[in-house]
Amino acid sequence: MIRLLSIIPLAAGLGAAHAQDLDPAAVQVLAGPCANCHGPDGRSPGAIPSIAGLPEADAVKRMLAFRDGTDPSATVMPRLMKGYDEAEIRALARWFAEIGQ
Amino acid sequence: MKMTMRRDVLLGMGAGMGAMALPGIVRAQGAARVVVVGGGFGGATAARYLRRLNPELRITLVEPQERFVTCPFSNLYLGGLRDWDSITHGYDGLRAAGVEVVHALAEDVDGSARTLTLADRTRLDWDRLVLSPGIDFRWGELAGYDQAAAELAPHAWKAGPQTQLLRRQLEEMEDGGTFAIVVPQGAFRCPPGPYERASMVAHYLRTHKPRSKVLILDSQDRFSKQALFQQGWQALYGDMIEWIGQSDDGLVVEVDAGAREAVTAFGTRHKADVLNMIPPQRAGLIADRAGVTDETGWVPVRADRFESARVPGVHVLGDATIAAPMPKSGFCANAQAKVAAAAIAADLAGQEPPPASFANTCYSLVGPGYGISVAGVYRAEGEKVIEVEGSGGVSPLEAGPGFRQAEADYGAGWYASICADVWGTA
Numbered sequence: 001m002i003r004l005l006s007i008i009p010l011a012a013g014l015g016a017a018h019a020q021d022l023d024p025a026a027v028q029v030l031a032g033p034c035a036n037c038h039g040p041d042g043r044s045p046g047a048i049p050s051i052a053g054l055p056e057a058d059a060v061k062r063m064l065a066f067r068d069g070t071d072p073s074a075t076v077m078p079r080l081m082k083g084y085d086e087a088e089i090r091a092l093a094r095w096f097a098e099i100g101q
Numbered sequence: 102m103k104m105t106m107r108r109d110v111l112l113g114m115g116a117g118m119g120a121m122a123l124p125g126i127v128r129a130q131g132a133a134r135v136v137v138v139g140g141g142f143g144g145a146t147a148a149r150y151l152r153r154l155n156p157e158l159r160i161t162l163v164e165p166q167e168r169f170v171t172c173p174f175s176n177l178y179l180g181g182l183r184d185w186d187s188i189t190h191g192y193d194g195l196r197a198a199g200v201e202v203v204h205a206l207a208e209d210v211d212g213s214a215r216t217l218t219l220a221d222r223t224r225l226d227w228d229r230l231v232l233s234p235g236i237d238f239r240w241g242e243l244a245g246y247d248q249a250a251a252e253l254a255p256h257a258w259k260a261g262p263q264t265q266l267l268r269r270q271l272e273e274m275e276d277g278g279t280f281a282i283v284v285p286q287g288a289f290r291c292p293p294g295p296y297e298r299a300s301m302v303a304h305y306l307r308t309h310k311p312r313s314k315v316l317i318l319d320s321q322d323r324f325s326k327q328a329l330f331q332q333g334w335q336a337l338y339g340d341m342i343e344w345i346g347q348s349d350d351g352l353v354v355e356v357d358a359g360a361r362e363a364v365t366a367f368g369t370r371h372k373a374d375v376l377n378m379i380p381p382q383r384a385g386l387i388a389d390r391a392g393v394t395d396e397t398g399w400v401p402v403r404a405d406r407f408e409s410a411r412v413p414g415v416h417v418l419g420d421a422t423i424a425a426p427m428p429k430s431g432f433c434a435n436a437q438a439k440v441a442a443a444a445i446a447a448d449l450a451g452q453e454p455p456p457a458s459f460a461n462t463c464y465s466l467v468g469p470g471y472g473i474s475v476a477g478v479y480r481a482e483g484e485k486v487i488e489v490e491g492s493g494g495v496s497p498l499e500a501g502p503g504f505r506q507a508e509a510d511y512g513a514g515w516y517a518s519i520c521a522d523v524w525g526t527a
Contacts, residue, residue, distance in 0.1 A: 025455040026456055028455070029456065032150075032440070035522045036462070036519045037462060037514065038518060039517075045521050046515075047511060047514030047517070075474070076462055076511070079492065079494050080460055080478060082489070083460065083477075083478020083491075083492030084489075
């Protein structure tokens with residue numbers, strides 16, 4: 001419920017919230033903490049995989065698998081992805097896909 | 102498509118302009134000025150992201166130290182797993198990004214005149230002020246513990262000479278000695294920090310002085326990632342680490358730093374060879390000067406923009422704030438800084454700030470190749486921070502060695518990434 005509340009103003013009047021319906025400034029804020037582990041703009045200098053330029057569809061699939069607990073290799077990502085709804089996950093995937101490698 | 106174009110405006114321009122920015126351009130008349138106090142995880146991030154969001158803004162970062170030593174990974178230095186340089190960061194990356202960096206001590210804030218006064222009496226005008234002052238200690242609150250005592254029984258809770266002092270004391274300690282660490286009452290920076298420190302000291306002692314002991318005297322009865330730490334301690338160090346919680350007379354009320362003795366609430370005297378006293382804490386002093394602290398000594402903020410609830414135009418970040426359920430961590434300070442930067446940039450452009458969203462992941466190293474984590478996702482609900490239901494939590498207790506190894510590696514990866522994000526260093 002709490003999660004939905006923060007999205008409603010953005011998706012108001014639109015049926016399902018699609019990635020392109022989220023304001024870019026809002027997506028940029030959503031994407032902010034990703035850089036802490038995956039590096040600035042998703043380009044990682046260390047042991048954590050880069051996410052910049054990942055194909056959008058692959059990234060959506062991977063994040064949903066994390067969220068749904070079906071990725072056996074996962075460590076912290078399931079705990080994090082449970083904090084985002086599908087529209088947000090799609091928006092994040094597009095954001096990092098468009099940054100490019 | 103629309104999103105792509107606007108993303109370019111938000112991000113691409115920042116990156117392009119940053120490389121070309123000259124001080125003369127930054128000082129262009131009419132450009133709004135944001136002054137940031139504190140060059141740590143919160144302040145340096147805010148400065149960097151404000152420049153990216155709007156390269157027209159004049160951003161001044163005020164930080165007394167020319168080189169910043171991070172608390173995160175300072176326990177690994179104590180354990181002998183990291184060298185000093187690897188946890189030390191300069192400000193060239195921020196300068197290259199177009200941030201004006203001033204190495205001075207911020208002394209006073211006038212919230213109505215919108216000025217910041219430095220120790221040399223220089224006054225800086227600001228349109229928005231960001232304070233990320235970290236913590237200060239409540240000296241004198243714990244009987245017998247003051248700045249002079251800290252030279253004998255170091256706190257090492259602000260990374261720097263104190264951390265090096267503690268390391269030297271550990272090196273000088275005889276095999277068979279006792280290292281005691283005292284966990285303070287009240288909110289403190291880095292909730293899992295004392296237990297990671299106990300782990301890293303145990304690693305050092307097991308390797309070099311295996312007959313020694315680690316004693317944790319705790320003001321709390323439960324602690325961050327407790328079951329995971331205790332499981333790891335058992336697996337890696339056997340019974341080398343002893344934890345005494347508050348109900349078992351773990352609360353320390355008095356210290357004799359010269360004798361390296363800690364005295365508990367019930368009068369038990371614990372004699373240590375190396376005594377690591379973590380003192381009670383509060384927001385960094387400049388927060389008080391700015392009038393943004395409350396009676397707790399910490400800073401209440403509006404969660405949607407990390408702006409002071411008391412002085413408009415003053416944003417406060419990181420350990421200094423009351424942001425529970427977000428912990429006092431470098432990761433959180435960085436996440437809060439991005440929300441504040443977005444709010445300030447929008448506000449100065451006459452736009453509505455985007456909705457706040459935060460996350461946190463705190464890795465702790467129990468031993469080499471043995472990492473554990475706690476994570477959370479947060480939003481602003483009204484003026485409060487809330488944790489998104491169902492998100493977050495700690496590493497599974499039943500995970501195998503592969504999982505612990507991965508989290509140790511990811512902890513190191515996190516440090517490389519966040520330092521690149523904050524200071525532009527790896």
